[in-house]
Amino acid sequence: MSDMISIDGSQGEGGGQIVRSSLALAMITGRGVSIDKLRAGRTKPGLMRQHLTAVRAAAEISGAEITGDSIGSTSLTFRPCQVTPGEYTFSVGTAGSATLVLQTVLPALLVADGPSRLILEGGTHNPWAPPFDFLSKSYLPIVNRMGPKVSTFLERPGFYPAGGGRFVVEIEPTRQLNRLSLLQRGSLNQRTGRILLSNLPEQIADREAKELLRLTGWERDRISTEQVAAQGPGNIVVLELEYDAVTEVFTGVGEHGVRAETVSRRAVDAMRKYLAVDVPVGEYLADQLLLLMGISAWQRGEESTIRTTALTRHSSTQIDVLRQCLGVTTHVTRLGEHNTVEVSVKRQ
Amino acid sequence: MSKHRPIVVFGILGTLLDRGKAGEDRWQKWRPSVAICQHEDLLITRFELFHEPKELPLAQGVIADIQSISPETDVRLHELHLRDPWDFEEVFGSFHDFSGKYPFATDDEDYLIHITTGTHVEQICLFLLAESRHLPGRLLQSSPPRRHNVDPGGYKIIDLDLSRYDALAKRFFTERQEGLVFLKSGIATRNAAFNTLIERIERVAIASTAPLLLTGPTGAGKSHLARRIYDLKRRREQVGGSFVEVNCATLRGDQAMSALFGHIKGAFTGATAPRPGLLKTANGGLLFLDEIGELGLDEQAMLLRAIEEHRFFPVGADHEVESNFQLIAGTNRDLQSGVATGKFREDLLARINLWTFRLPGLAERREDVAPNLDYELERHVSSTGRKVTMNQQAREAFLKFAESPTTPWSANFRDLGAAVTRMATMASGGRITVAEVDEEIARLNSSWRRQHAQQPDLLSEVLSAEQLASLDLFDQVQLAEVVRVCRQSANLSAAGRTLFASSRANKAQPNDADRLRKYLTRFGLNWAQICPER
Numbered sequence: 001m002s003d004m005i006s007i008d009g010s011q012g013e014g015g016g017q018i019v020r021s022s023l024a025l026a027m028i029t030g031r032g033v034s035i036d037k038l039r040a041g042r043t044k045p046g047l048m049r050q051h052l053t054a055v056r057a058a059a060e061i062s063g064a065e066i067t068g069d070s071i072g073s074t075s076l077t078f079r080p081c082q083v084t085p086g087e088y089t090f091s092v093g094t095a096g097s098a099t100l101v102l103q104t105v106l107p108a109l110l111v112a113d114g115p116s117r118l119i120l121e122g123g124t125h126n127p128w129a130p131p132f133d134f135l136s137k138s139y140l141p142i143v144n145r146m147g148p149k150v151s152t153f154l155e156r157p158g159f160y161p162a163g164g165g166r167f168v169v170e171i172e173p174t175r176q177l178n179r180l181s182l183l184q185r186g187s188l189n190q191r192t193g194r195i196l197l198s199n200l201p202e203q204i205a206d207r208e209a210k211e212l213l214r215l216t217g218w219e220r221d222r223i224s225t226e227q228v229a230a231q232g233p234g235n236i237v238v239l240e241l242e243y244d245a246v247t248e249v250f251t252g253v254g255e256h257g258v259r260a261e262t263v264s265r266r267a268v269d270a271m272r273k274y275l276a277v278d279v280p281v282g283e284y285l286a287d288q289l290l291l292l293m294g295i296s297a298w299q300r301g302e303e304s305t306i307r308t309t310a311l312t313r314h315s316s317t318q319i320d321v322l323r324q325c326l327g328v329t330t331h332v333t334r335l336g337e338h339n340t341v342e343v344s345v346k347r348q
Numbered sequence: 349m350s351k352h353r354p355i356v357v358f359g360i361l362g363t364l365l366d367r368g369k370a371g372e373d374r375w376q377k378w379r380p381s382v383a384i385c386q387h388e389d390l391l392i393t394r395f396e397l398f399h400e401p402k403e404l405p406l407a408q409g410v411i412a413d414i415q416s417i418s419p420e421t422d423v424r425l426h427e428l429h430l431r432d433p434w435d436f437e438e439v440f441g442s443f444h445d446f447s448g449k450y451p452f453a454t455d456d457e458d459y460l461i462h463i464t465t466g467t468h469v470e471q472i473c474l475f476l477l478a479e480s481r482h483l484p485g486r487l488l489q490s491s492p493p494r495r496h497n498v499d500p501g502g503y504k505i506i507d508l509d510l511s512r513y514d515a516l517a518k519r520f521f522t523e524r525q526e527g528l529v530f531l532k533s534g535i536a537t538r539n540a541a542f543n544t545l546i547e548r549i550e551r552v553a554i555a556s557t558a559p560l561l562l563t564g565p566t567g568a569g570k571s572h573l574a575r576r577i578y579d580l581k582r583r584r585e586q587v588g589g590s591f592v593e594v595n596c597a598t599l600r601g602d603q604a605m606s607a608l609f610g611h612i613k614g615a616f617t618g619a620t621a622p623r624p625g626l627l628k629t630a631n632g633g634l635l636f637l638d639e640i641g642e643l644g645l646d647e648q649a650m651l652l653r654a655i656e657e658h659r660f661f662p663v664g665a666d667h668e669v670e671s672n673f674q675l676i677a678g679t680n681r682d683l684q685s686g687v688a689t690g691k692f693r694e695d696l697l698a699r700i701n702l703w704t705f706r707l708p709g710l711a712e713r714r715e716d717v718a719p720n721l722d723y724e725l726e727r728h729v730s731s732t733g734r735k736v737t738m739n740q741q742a743r744e745a746f747l748k749f750a751e752s753p754t755t756p757w758s759a760n761f762r763d764l765g766a767a768v769t770r771m772a773t774m775a776s777g778g779r780i781t782v783a784e785v786d787e788e789i790a791r792l793n794s795s796w797r798r799q800h801a802q803q804p805d806l807l808s809e810v811l812s813a814e815q816l817a818s819l820d821l822f823d824q825v826q827l828a829e830v831v832r833v834c835r836q837s838a839n840l841s842a843a844g845r846t847l848f849a850s851s852r853a854n855k856a857q858p859n860d861a862d863r864l865r866k867y868l869t870r871f872g873l874n875w876a877q878i879c880p881e882r
Contacts, residue, residue, distance in 0.1 A: 048388040049420070070352035071391050091419035094386050094500075121419065161386065161498055162375045164416035199372035231416050232375035256376060256498040 004077065005031055005325055009038035012317030016051045020104040021291060021318060023058040023078055025325035027108035028295055032079035033325065039074070046072040050096030053122075054104040057090045061105050085112040085173065092122030095163030097129030102169060103288065107295060109171050110148045116171040124158045124165035125196070125236045127253040130284050132157065132167060133194075133238045134249045139288055141247065142182070146292055147174030159198060160253075162232025177295050179302035183342070185280040186244025193223040193267075194238045198230035200254075207260035208237055215268045237267040246280040274309065279340045281308040286343070287318050290330075293345040294322035303346035310339030353458050354393035357384065357488060358474070360428070361399035361407050362465030374413075378492040378501055380464045381410055385418035386500035393457075395423045396450075398466075400430065433467045436732055440473045447482040459485025460505060469733065479508050481590055537720075539713040541838070545705060552703050553577045554584065559655060559675040559700040561640075564707030565836065567762030570678040573707065574636040577676065581634065589633025589673065592626050597642040604647055606663045609654075615664025625662060627654055630673035638678040640700070641686050648693045655699055675700065682880050710757040710764060711836040711846075717750040720761065724768035736772040738780040746771075746785045753846040756796050756836065767792060806831050810878055811871070819871075827871060830864070834878045840864060 007022050019035060026033045039045050047055065052069060055076065059066050063081035068074075090105075092098050098120035109116045124132040130139075132154050140150050149172035158165020193212050195205045205225040212223055228234075235254025240247060252267035254260070274282055281289065286308040293304035308315075311332065319330045322345065333342045359381055366381045368374035385392055395414065399407040404425075411423045426446065430438055452459070461478050463471045477483040486507045493501040537543055552560065560577070562570040571593065578591040599607050606615070610625025627635060637643070643651070654660040655675055659668040677700045686692030710717065721743075729735050738746070749755055750764070757763050770791070771784045806828050807816055819827070830847060837843035844860025845852065852858035868874060 044389045049391050050388065052391065053420075071389055093391075093418040093420050094388055095417055096388070158416075161500070162413070162416055231413075233372050257496045 003031060004034045004079070007033055007035040007321065007324060009035045009074070010040040011320055013313040014041055014317075015039055016048075016054075016100070017287070017314055018317060018321060019047070019051055019076070020054055020100060021321045022325060023055065024104055024107045024291060025294070025321065026078055027058060027062045027064075027080045027083050027105075028111065028298070029325065030080060031325075032077065034075070034077040036075040038076060044072075046074040047076065049093050050100065053090065053092045053096070054101045057088070057101050058104050058108075060090075061085075061088060061108065083108045083112050085109055085114040085116040085171070087117045087119075089119040089121065092120075093163070095123040095126055095158060095160045097126055098122035098124060098158070098165065098167070099132060099135050100129050102135070106143075106150075106169070106171070107291060110143065110146075110150070110173055110292075111175065111177065111295070111299070112171075112173045115173065116169075118169040118171070119166065120169065121164070121166045122158055123160060123163050124154065124167060125234065125251075125253065126158075126160040127255065131236065131238065131249070131251050131253075132165075133240070133251070134284060137240055137242075137247045138249045138282075138285055142180070142285075142289065143292065146177045146180055146296065148172060148177075157196060157198065157228050157230045157234065159230055159232060159234025159236070160255075162230070162234075164231030176299040177292055179296050179300065180289065180293055180304040180306065182245060182280050182289070182306040184307075185246055185278070188241060188243055190240070190242040191218065191222060192240050192242075193218065194240075195223070195225045196228050196234070196236045196238070197225060198228045198232070198234040200233050200235055202227075204235060204254070204260045208235075208264045211261040211264035212237065212239075212268065215265065216271075235263065237264050239267050239271050241271065241274070243280070246285075248274055248282050248285070250274065277309055277338050277340050279307040279309060279335070279337075281306045283309055283312050283315070287312070287314045290315060290318045290322065290343070290345065293343075294326050294328050294330075297328045297345045297347050298326040301347045303344055305342060305344040307335065307340065307342050311341055311343070315343075353456065355391060355458050355460060356394045356396065356485075357392050357460045357462050358396045358483065358485065359384070359398070359462035359464075359488075360466030360470055360474075361397055361403055361410060363400070363403055363406070365465055366410055367406060376498060379410070379413075380462070380490050382413050382417065383492075383500035384462060384464075384488070384490050384503060385414045385421050387503060390503065392418065392421045395421050396426060397423055398426045398428045398446075400433070401427050434469050434733070436469055436473070439467075439469050440476070443470075443473050443477055444482060447477055452484055454484050459483065460488040461485045462488045462490065464488075464490045537713070538715045539708070542708060542713055542716065545707070549573070549577070549705055550580070553580060554586070556703070557674050558702050559677060561701045561704040562676060562678045562707060563704060564680065565709040565760055566680050567760030568680075568707040568709050569761050570680075570707055571636065571638055572761075574634070574638075574676045574678065578634040578636075581674075587633050587674070589631050590629060591634050591636070592630040592673075593636040593638065594626055595638045595642075597639045599643070599647070604644060605650070608647060609650055609660050609662050610669070611663035612665045615662070619664070622662075627651075627660065627673065628662075628669055628671045631671040633673055634676060635673045636676045636678065639680070640677040641679045641681040641683055641692060645691075645693065648696050652693065652696045652699060685880060708838065709836050710760040711755075712838050712842070714751045714753070717764070718747055720764055721746070721750070721768065724765050725772070727765075728768060728772045732772075734772075734778060736775055736778045736780065738771075739782075742780050742782045742785045745782055746788075749785075749789050753849045755792075756832070758796055758832075758836075763792065810873060815872070823871075830867065831878050834864075834875070840875045 007018060009018050022033045022035055038047060052071065055066065055069050058064065062083045065079040068076040090101050092101055102120055136152050140152060143150050150169065152167055152169045155166040195208050197205045209223045209225060213220060237252040239250040250267050250270040252263040254263045289306055296302060296304055322328050322330060327348055328345055329348050331344045335342055362380055366379045368377035368379045397407060407425055414421055414423050428442060430442060432438060461474050461483055463474050478485060478487055486505050488503060488505055490503040491501050493499045562573060564570060575591060581587045606623060608626050610623045610628050611619050613619060613622045650660055658672045659670050661668050683692050683697050687694045687697055725736060767788050771780045771788050774784050807824060810831060833846050834843040837846060841861040844864040848860045848863060852860055
């Protein structure tokens with residue numbers, strides 16, 4: 001027990017992310033973690049089904065011994081053995097986000113001994129997690145820049161509440177992650193708006209497109225509509241800004257009882273916030289990159305630096321977990337503009 | 349070493365609720381059987397879903413949707429063959445059969461019974477089977493989301509075993525059902541002797557955990573009373589375990605030992621799994637052994653030890669197991685004569701007849717026919733959901749017959765209950781009329797006549813074969829009827845009143861008891877010989 005790292009699950013953001021990050025890093029270092037006060041402050045404390053799926057997925061790829069892996073459990077120990085790359089299928093219930101499960105298992109497989117092919121089933125476009133488009137357009141291109149070759153394709157989207165989405169991720173690992181430096185966006189090459197619609201009247205997409213054009217002033221051919229075949233109804237508005245150095249994705253998710261115009265406006269609002277500052281990395285991307293930067297610093301001792309919009313509670317939680325699991329230090333320097341910061345991670 | 353008990357849900361496919369709306373719009377509507385699998389904090393490993401055969405396509409659609417939102421859940425379909433899903437007996441019977449055959453593994457799995465879908469009768473039956481522990485699970489009640497939301501709504505798990513629930517139940521049961529009246533099932537009885545008896549039973553039941561012995565003719569309500577005593581003690585939180593009831597006449601041969609005391613795996617051929625046995629099941633609760641006189645001698649010896657030391661050996665076991673239960677024994681036989689003939693252990697009898705209560709038959713409580721008639725009518729209504737009343741004329745006709753001293757009521761309250769059920773079933777428009785009453789009286793009389801014809805046995809119990817052979821058939825028939833009436837009566841005077849009911853009306857000073865005594869003496873008989881248990 002003594003060689004296990006103790007993590008206070010209630011620190012910082014205090015949610016499922018601590019679990020996902022702790023397990024991801026435990027599989028990298030091979031050191032066990034014991035997490036207590038899991039999701040302590042939440043209305044339904046302890047592990048929920050989506051977390052449990054992530055825990056079990058991590059245990060499956062690493063042959064880990066686990067205790068406390070039950071619904072409502074507020075303490076969990078996870079003792080990984082050997083990470084085994086290969087073919088895996090992970091299914092998430094309750095239309096919970098399959099992208100979050102991927103975030104748990106991906107880092108270990110990026111630096112594993114051989115290639116992997118993952119099939120992930122569940123929600124791909126739900127309101128509480130980064131959508132599949134964030135993964136494919138924004139996150140994975142930067143992952144690839146750090147050495148591995150990861151590709152993904154969406155077989156079928158999964159919306160809330162019906163779920164049933166499915167995507168495949170193929171991973172060619174690297175031995176060690178390269179350092180990352182992401183300080184500038186570079187020039188804007190492309191901007192597009194996509195509206196996905198499943199089992200809902202076309203008129204919703206028309207209204208969303210109209211509102212997007214009104215708010216952004218973009219040319220009409222920038223906006224496209226796709227009818228997709230998913231289980232149950234679903235709708236999402238995805239805006240993409242493709243720069244030389246980074247692509248950022250902004251979404252508005254259609255929900256029962258929310259006007260089509262509001263869905264478009266949510267996506268545009270998120271994009272405007274990003275456009276108001278001049279740093280390359282948005283907040284969701286920052287959370288995920290911090291993890292990879294920590295791994296790179298731990299493996300190679302090289303310092304990685306990014307510039308991002310304000311640090312969220314998720315980011316500071318991520319920084320704490322990095323320090324506890326990897327012993328790496330994070331420097332945060334405020335830049336002049338708004339709350340933007342430069343974040344660098346290096347070995348102590 | 350990770351330990352998580354799988355959760356298994358039993359539910360009925362809601363033909364309306366689970367259909368939702370047509371096509372993909374179904375996801376906009378709350379469908380209980382799908383929604384219950386959508387909760388982040390409820391992981392259902394297996395879902396045993398009942399459906400009507402004609403609803404198979406809907407059931408398959410629901411399975412596909414559950415697979416999508418809950419890949420962890422294995423859904424298994426069970427066809428419910430019901431002619432009428434609103435028929436209480438049929439529904440109860442079919443769930444009861446299911447619960448008897450289902451391989452419950454309560455040590456390894458948790459069971460939840462989803463009572464949100466199905467007809468009200470189906471829901472009530474599931475509730476009852478959960479309460480009686482035939483379905484050893486907790487109730488699961490789900491509720492729709494707030495208006496315009498598409499989330500899975502809410503759910504509650506209700507454990508009927510918790511004393512918290514008892515407290516809740518108490519609030520709904522009025523004072524009327526407490527204590528004495530409770531034991532009488534709320535029947536306002538008029539027979540003074542019976543009321544005194546119930547008062548005594550109540551005092552003893554509340555104050556003591558010693559065994560009780562209930563005697564009395566078949567159908568006098570021993571089993572019913574034992575159940576009420578248990579309910580009363582449970583309401584007072586004096587017992588926490590279950591009510592376990594068995595008729596010892598059904599325990600014969602090798603199975604008797606293992607049924608009562610359990611066995612270990614491999615104790616004998618066919619013992620592929622361990623069995624706890626009824627005594628262990630009654631741990632912390634109450635065990636009612638009806639017709640205890642039918643128990644074999646070996647079982648009696650084991651039972652005695654179990655009562656005295658709360659320990660016994662299951663069949664094939666090297667170690668004793670412990671079980672602490674209160675015993676209520678029932679008998680319609682004379683156990684004392686069983687001791688005399690060596691069929692019943694004297695030490696066991698001594699142990700169980702510390703408190704002996706003799707329940708009188710209906711024939712001895714004719715003034716209670718009317719309140720029991722009302723009770724049976726009410727019971728019929730609540731069990732079938734169909735209101736049935738009796739018109740004034742019909743009621744008078746039935747009571748005149750029922751209260752008459754010549755009406756034997758040989759199976760006592762069982763006869764009365766069956767009579768009411770038959771009349772209520774025959775009554776068209778929910779109203780019992782003189783026509784149904786007349787028909788029923790004829791039916792009862794003919795059934796008692798049939799029993800009569802088979803009754804020379806009665807005489808062989810009181811007379812030797814020699815004596816019997818010397819009697820004319822003429823006398824045999826008369827004496828048999830006299831003995832039968834005596835056995836249904838509280839004492840010699842009561843029997844005399846019944847036997848000489850017509851002639852005594854014309855006498856200034858009736859001396860029925862004396863007439864009867866003299867009559868019996870002619871055959872060398874006296875009261876004690878005819879009714880030895882009193």
